[in-house]
Amino acid sequence: MTVLSCNERITLRQLQMLIILSAMGTGLIVLPRRVAEYAAQDGWLIVLGLTALAMALTALIAAAARTKANASFVVYTGYALSRPVAHVCGVFLWVKLVLAAGLEMRSFLVITRQVLLKDTPVYIIAAVMVGVCAYAAVKGIETRARVAEVLGIVLVLPLIFLFVVALMDIDLSNLLPVFTASPERLLSGTLRLGFVFTGLECLLLVSTYVAPGKKMGRAAVGAVGLAGVIITAVTVITLAKFGASVADEPWPVLRMMDMLNLPGSFIERQEA
Amino acid sequence: MYIFTHSVQIKAMENDKTITPISPHIKENMRHIEALFTDSQDFIGRYFPVGGKNAPWIYMAYVDMMSDRGLFDMTIIRHLFEMDWGALSPEEKGQDLYTAIKDRGIATVDFSEADNMEDVLYFMLAGDTAVFVDGYDKVIVIATRGFPNRGIQSAETEIVVQGPREAFSEVMRFNTALIRRRIRDTGLKVKQSKLGVRSQTDIALMYVEDIVRPEVLREVERRLEKINIDGVMDAGCVEQLIEESWLSPFPQIQLTERPDKAAASILEGRIAIIVDCSPFVLLVPVSLNAFFQASEDYYSRWQVMSLTRMLRFIGALIAVALPGAYVAVALYHPSMIPLLMVEKLAEASRAVPFPAVMEIIILDAAFELLREAGIRLRNASGGTIGIVGGLIIGQAAVEAGLVSPIVVIIVAMTGIATFSIPSVSLVYGFRLIKYFILILAAALGFIGLWAGLLITLIHLAGMRSFGFPYLMPFAAGEMNRYEEMKDGIFRFPLKRMKRRPFYANPKQNKRME
Numbered sequence: 001m002t003v004l005s006c007n008e009r010i011t012l013r014q015l016q017m018l019i020i021l022s023a024m025g026t027g028l029i030v031l032p033r034r035v036a037e038y039a040a041q042d043g044w045l046i047v048l049g050l051t052a053l054a055m056a057l058t059a060l061i062a063a064a065a066r067t068k069a070n071a072s073f074v075v076y077t078g079y080a081l082s083r084p085v086a087h088v089c090g091v092f093l094w095v096k097l098v099l100a101a102g103l104e105m106r107s108f109l110v111i112t113r114q115v116l117l118k119d120t121p122v123y124i125i126a127a128v129m130v131g132v133c134a135y136a137a138v139k140g141i142e143t144r145a146r147v148a149e150v151l152g153i154v155l156v157l158p159l160i161f162l163f164v165v166a167l168m169d170i171d172l173s174n175l176l177p178v179f180t181a182s183p184e185r186l187l188s189g190t191l192r193l194g195f196v197f198t199g200l201e202c203l204l205l206v207s208t209y210v211a212p213g214k215k216m217g218r219a220a221v222g223a224v225g226l227a228g229v230i231i232t233a234v235t236v237i238t239l240a241k242f243g244a245s246v247a248d249e250p251w252p253v254l255r256m257m258d259m260l261n262l263p264g265s266f267i268e269r270q271e272a
Numbered sequence: 273m274y275i276f277t278h279s280v281q282i283k284a285m286e287n288d289k290t291i292t293p294i295s296p297h298i299k300e301n302m303r304h305i306e307a308l309f310t311d312s313q314d315f316i317g318r319y320f321p322v323g324g325k326n327a328p329w330i331y332m333a334y335v336d337m338m339s340d341r342g343l344f345d346m347t348i349i350r351h352l353f354e355m356d357w358g359a360l361s362p363e364e365k366g367q368d369l370y371t372a373i374k375d376r377g378i379a380t381v382d383f384s385e386a387d388n389m390e391d392v393l394y395f396m397l398a399g400d401t402a403v404f405v406d407g408y409d410k411v412i413v414i415a416t417r418g419f420p421n422r423g424i425q426s427a428e429t430e431i432v433v434q435g436p437r438e439a440f441s442e443v444m445r446f447n448t449a450l451i452r453r454r455i456r457d458t459g460l461k462v463k464q465s466k467l468g469v470r471s472q473t474d475i476a477l478m479y480v481e482d483i484v485r486p487e488v489l490r491e492v493e494r495r496l497e498k499i500n501i502d503g504v505m506d507a508g509c510v511e512q513l514i515e516e517s518w519l520s521p522f523p524q525i526q527l528t529e530r531p532d533k534a535a536a537s538i539l540e541g542r543i544a545i546i547v548d549c550s551p552f553v554l555l556v557p558v559s560l561n562a563f564f565q566a567s568e569d570y571y572s573r574w575q576v577m578s579l580t581r582m583l584r585f586i587g588a589l590i591a592v593a594l595p596g597a598y599v600a601v602a603l604y605h606p607s608m609i610p611l612l613m614v615e616k617l618a619e620a621s622r623a624v625p626f627p628a629v630m631e632i633i634i635l636d637a638a639f640e641l642l643r644e645a646g647i648r649l650r651n652a653s654g655g656t657i658g659i660v661g662g663l664i665i666g667q668a669a670v671e672a673g674l675v676s677p678i679v680v681i682i683v684a685m686t687g688i689a690t691f692s693i694p695s696v697s698l699v700y701g702f703r704l705i706k707y708f709i710l711i712l713a714a715a716l717g718f719i720g721l722w723a724g725l726l727i728t729l730i731h732l733a734g735m736r737s738f739g740f741p742y743l744m745p746f747a748a749g750e751m752n753r754y755e756e757m758k759d760g761i762f763r764f765p766l767k768r769m770k771r772r773p774f775y776a777n778p779k780q781n782k783r784m785e
Contacts, residue, residue, distance in 0.1 A: 129723070
């Protein structure tokens with residue numbers, strides 16, 4: 001049955017959602033603290049720098065992926081850099097992905113234990129998470145892309161709503177004065193906090209599933225830009241909320257959400 | 273090729289199908305048929321001459337009550353008995369005897385001819401009458417189907433306030449006519465075949481030739497051809513035999529009892545599969561979104577129907593997740609709700625000996641039992657069961673301290689939410705998933721609830737119906753420029769719904785200028 005392909009094609013919108021969701025991992029929860037460590041109230045400039053860097057990298061990856069249509073990472077890398085180098089890069093990417101996934105899982109488990117399940121053994125929560133991820137992996141790329149598309153609406157929109165509510169209770173003077181951090185500090189922060197966009201390498205893998213002829217580069221760069229805007233907004237709101245004390249908050253974004261009072265809502269702990 | 277032991281007839285095997293030719297000796301045919309119908313008291317066969325003196329002999333056979341007796345008497349018996357063989361003109365006498373009976377002895381245009389015994393038997397068992405003429409190896413088959421049926425009645429499971437009332441019935445030909453009446457286009461095709469080695473059930477595919485996607489039609493035909501079963505009793509059997517993911521609790525084929533819904537779906541490029549003896553028609557392909565659409569949505573104003581549609585989606589979420597969410601809050605995260613509410617919850621459940629999850633399961637099981645009893649005992653008894661169950665058992669359970677009042681509210685809300693979903697088969701899926709999510713939430717609180725919802729979402733995202741993504745247009749809607757979103761959570765004004773859904777042939781995607 002080939003009305004539509006089976007696990008071979010994803011749409012540009014799905015690619016964008018995959019990129020946005022990948023970029024908004026648990027790293028976002030600690031980002032305001034980390035940028036404040038480098039540039040205090042100017043930390044949001046680091047996020048802007050990170051976004052610009054990520055967009056440039058995305059354009060580069062998209063261009064590389066387009067050198068050989070619908071080829072895998074190893075194939076198009078081999079086309080540009082020879083097959084042995086491509087295989088080494090493939091192994092390196094695989095190791096990087098495993099480590100990044102493990103780190104993401106670890107962060108998630110720590111937050112979960114702190115916020116939701118204090119007494120549940122970590123390995124049980126981890127097993128459930130791995131089970132869900134494995135189920136998604138078994139179902140193939142099209143399924144994962146569709147899930148991302150739905151989650152993009154179901155998760156991101158309420159989050160944006162929460163941050164809009166948070167806007168009502170911030171003190172923008174906490175961001176002043178601007179441009180106090182030195183260019184060296186900003187550059188150093190930009191280079192060292194690249195982990196925020198660590199999910200970006202998913203583009204290396206999923207680009208092969210985008211139908212040929214589509215404007216993948218533009219769509220991917222746009223998605224990274226949008227993710228950057230959201231992350232910058234979260235950072236700005238958090239910095240404006242806590243001011244200089246943000247550096248003392250271990251999970252500043254969670255703390256900020258905990259302090260939210262939604263009008264008409266009976267949910268007390270939005271951070272959960 | 274081999275010799276048939278009953279007589280000297282020869283059977284030929286063609287594509288695994290046995291072909292038994294009609295013998296020119298009428299008595300051999302009689303013996304053959306009567307041997308096959310031994311101990312079948314509903315079989316009626318009569319050997320008699322027609323046309324008076326020196327008249328030819330014929331043998332008529334049919335199955336009692338499968339044929340329309342009135343039609344039978346008026347169009348066959350009376351004419352054959354009144355036929356005066358001696359009074360025929362010399363030209364007519366010189367005519368072939370078989371042709372003369374066919375042309376002058378049968379007063380109907382609805383007849384056909386068969387040249388093998390298998391076809392004759394199939395038609396007879398479907399209610400037609402076979403007329404064997406001595407000396408000829410062909411049989412006249414007269415359409416006399418007229419078995420008892422309940423006629424066309426009102427829909428029972430897809431009731432609307434505004435819109436047509438009539439529903440499909442068990443007679444396939446009535447059902448095709450109900451659709452044909454709504455689409456008077458020669459492009460509407462009715463492709464008929466048989467299903468079931470023994471039941472020989474008639475099934476028909478209805479579609480508009482230029483709107484349907486040819487590859488989908490081929491796939492439907494291929495899956496139907498693959499079915500090798502002794503009998504098919506209802507459209508539900510066919511549904512299970514041709515769906516993609518038989519392990520899934522969610523329906524991948526839509527069932528409807530409403531001709532207007534079937535006709536509208538055909539105009540969207542879908543295919544209706546009509547199964548004889550079933551009052552439900554299958555519609556393929558389908559998406560999850562289609563199960564939330566009711567016929568009435570298009571007959572009333574869009575603003576009200578958009579609100580109704582949105583309520584159905586919220587109802588689905590409540591039906592699936594509310595018990596799990598309650599258990600997660602009550603057992604793991606009471607701090608997520610205001611203090612006053614926590615106090616009320618604690619107070620209500622203080623005297624209850626069970627944990628929240630057991631309370632939910634006990635009351636939900638009682639609710640499911642009542643629902644089942646209400647289905648078996650319709651009308652007055654069903655209403656009584658509902659009142660007894662809802663008021664007395666619920667109240668008594670609370671007073672006895674078996675469940676807390678809030679659990680009664682949760683279970684009642686979940687039950688009411690399921691009734692807001694127009695498709696019964698989708699509700700069945702949600703009822704099962706609800707327990708899966710409830711157990712996960714009981715084990716891991718909100719993480720379990722979230723994992724359960726995510727697994728359900730992944731499952732739905734991986735499903736297809738005849739190649740179409742099940743979650744369209746909420747996922748992969750870009751492929752049809754999100755056109756179906758206009759008929760999704762909100763129902764846009766009809767003037768804005770100018771294009772057909774993705775099911776339709778891309779060459780015919782415009783339905784309104």
